[in-house]
Amino acid sequence: MPDTSLDAFVAGLPKAELHLHIEGSLEPELMFDLAQRNGIDLPYASIEALRAAYDFSNLQDFLDIYYQGANVLRTEEDFYDLAMAYFKRAAADNVRHAEIFFDPQTHTDRGIPYAYVIEGLNRAAKDAEALGLSVSLIHSFLRHLSEEAAFESLAMAVPYLDKIIGVGLDSSEVGHPPSKFTNVFAKARELGLKLCAHAGEEGPPAYVYEALDILHIDRIDHGNRSLEDPVLVAHIVREGMTLTVCPLSNHKLCVVKDLNDHPIPDMLAKGLRATINSDDPAYFGGYVNDNFLSLTRCGLIDREDCLTLARNSITGSFLSEERKTALIAEIEAFAAEH
Ligand SMILES: Nc1ncnc2[nH]cnc12
Ligand SMILES: [Zn+2]
Numbered sequence: 140m141p142d143t144s145l146d147a148f149v150a151g152l153p154k155a156e157l158h159l160h161i162e163g164s165l166e167p168e169l170m171f172d173l174a175q176r177n178g179i180d181l182p183y184a185s186i187e188a189l190r191a192a193y194d195f196s197n198l199q200d201f202l203d204i205y206y207q208g209a210n211v212l213r214t215e216e217d218f219y220d221l222a223m224a225y226f227k228r229a230a231a232d233n234v235r236h237a238e239i240f241f242d243p244q245t246h247t248d249r250g251i252p253y254a255y256v257i258e259g260l261n262r263a264a265k266d267a268e269a270l271g272l273s274v275s276l277i278h279s280f281l282r283h284l285s286e287e288a289a290f291e292s293l294a295m296a297v298p299y300l301d302k303i304i305g306v307g308l309d310s311s312e313v314g315h316p317p318s319k320f321t322n323v324f325a326k327a328r329e330l331g332l333k334l335c336a337h338a339g340e341e342g343p344p345a346y347v348y349e350a351l352d353i354l355h356i357d358r359i360d361h362g363n364r365s366l367e368d369p370v371l372v373a374h375i376v377r378e379g380m381t382l383t384v385c386p387l388s389n390h391k392l393c394v395v396k397d398l399n400d401h402p403i404p405d406m407l408a409k410g411l412r413a414t415i416n417s418d419d420p421a422y423f424g425g426y427v428n429d430n431f432l433s434l435t436r437c438g439l440i441d442r443e444d445c446l447t448l449a450r451n452s453i454t455g456s457f458l459s460e461e462r463k464t465a466l467i468a469e470i471e472a473f474a475a476e477h
Contacts, residue, residue, distance in 0.1 A: 142435065148442055148477055149431045153469045155236040155452035156229060156416055156427050158360050158383030160279075160309070161218075161260065162209045162242055163419025164225035173211040173220070181211070193422055198341050198392050199311055201422060209245050218259025226263060228420070230270035232428040235466055236456055237272060240279040240307050240335075244292050253295040261302045275457060277335060279307035280323065282315035289323040297330070304457050305333030307360065308350075312342040317349040317356075324354040333357045333457050335383075339364035340394060344371050351378065358383065358455060363394055365411075366402055372409050381412045381455025386430050388418035399437050407444060414452040446474055 167186040174181045183189040195201040212218060222239075229237050239260075246256050257276070264274035278296050280289040296303060306327040308320060317324075317336050324334055338350040340361035347365045350356045351374065362382040365371050375382070384403060389395040395402070406413040415434070420426045425433065431448070434440045440448070453466045 145435050145442060145445075146432060149428050149435065149445055151233055151473060151477065152431075152445060152449050153233055153235045153466060153473055154427065154449040155238070155414075155456045155458075155466070156234045157238050157358070157381070157414055157452060157456060158240075158385055158416035158418055159225070159229075159237060160205075160240045160242065160419050161222055161225060162212070162245065163205060163423075164228070164421050165208050165212075165221055166224065166421045169221065169224055170208055170211050173213075173217050177211060177213045177217070179211055179213075182207070193391075195391055196393055198394075201392055201419070202310060205419065205422060206245055209242070210249065212246060213251060213255075215255040215259040215262075218256050219263045222260050222263035223266065225420075226267040226270055226272055226274065228426050230267070230272045232426055234272060234427060235469065236274070236453070236458060236462075237267075238275045238277055238304065238456060240277045240309065242279050242281060242309065243295065244281045244284060244288065247292065247295065253299075257296075257299045257302055261299075273458075273462075275304035276302060277305045277307045277333075278303050279309045280320060281310040282308050282319065282337075283311045286320050286323050289320055290326070293323060293327060293330075300330060300332070303332065305335055305357070308336040308338075308354075309360070312337060312340055312346065316342070316346050317354045321353055324356075328355065335360055337361055340392075344368040347371055347375075351375070351380070356380075357457070361385065361389075361394075362411075363389065363402055366405060366409075372411065376410045379412065381414060381451065382406065383416050383455070384413050385416050385418035385423075386433050387420075387423040387425050390433070391423040398433055399439070401434060401437070401439055403434055403448075404439050404444070407440075407447060412451045412455055413448065414455055415448050446470065 337360040
């Protein structure tokens with residue numbers, strides 16, 4: 140029997156989401172609507188047939204379908220609609236702040252202007268304020284492409300630097316180590332941007348070391364495989380680095396074989412600043428609260444852990460200290476009442 144009082148606690152708990160790919164929030168219903176609006180034929184006969192294809196055995200299986208899905212996104216309005224749909228779901232989960240990745244190269248390489256992407260997302264981010272949600276955008280580089288291509292993508296962002304908080308590094312991890320992007324990350328830092336990188340999702344602990352010590356990142360996305368190396372864990376704890384962990388994604392992509400063995404409790408016990416996030420909720424079966432509940436229902440985390448994870452999400456964000464203090468106070472007030 141699920142603990143319904145813990146479900147309600149998670150539902151009402153103020154929180155931030157720090158690891159969300161906006162293209163991964165494209166629900167099949169919206170994908171079909173956008174395909175129709177843009178006169179595109181999808182290679183699936185129905186929403187059910189599309190959902191049935193979401194059966195992945197690794198990251199690459201997922202990425203192949205995810206990039207194909209993004210093909211329906213063509214206009215500024217498409218990006219606005221995509222983002223607004225996510226912001227409404229997030230606000231319903233009492234997400235008070237979201238830092239979301241977008242993959243510009245997935246769009247600009249198809250001939251979609253960067254302006255359509257950034258302006259659509261930014262307009263939605265502004266409208267999300269009315270939902271009680273603040274939003275920052277993170278321009279992510281595709282690591283299966285070259286560093287030169289990442290430089291070209293960063294150049295497109297330069298006229299819009301006031302609209303993005305940082306850069307990220309995602310896509311196929313193994314074979315594409317962080318060190319491949321040393322120079323473009325140094326350039327992004329010079330431009331005043333925060334730095335994030337997916338590391339240790341499928342890749343080895345050595346990739347996490349590279350992200351920390353060569354790219355000088357501000358936040359680690361996933362980081363699961365850090366746990367294989369106690370010296371690395373101590374290094375991450377010492378640096379006060381935040382890990383943006385994604386339980387349902389880990390399970391769907393077979394990073395974790397059984398949700399009952401998810402490493403979040405181990406991470407918290409080791410003093411790592413772990414957070415819970417949804418990654419690509421339309422593909423992995425749940426938004427941020429579903430990710431919390433996937434672990435509460437296994438008995439892996441309790442009320443106190445949920446509070447710690449929510450506090451970590453604020454502390455690990457790129458918000459101002461003043462805004463962090465205000466949101467932590469909201470969490471404490473909620474905890475005192477529930
Ligand atoms: N979980 C993930 N890992 C790497 N790249 C991604 N792009 C979208 N989701 C991703
Ligand atoms: Zn991700």
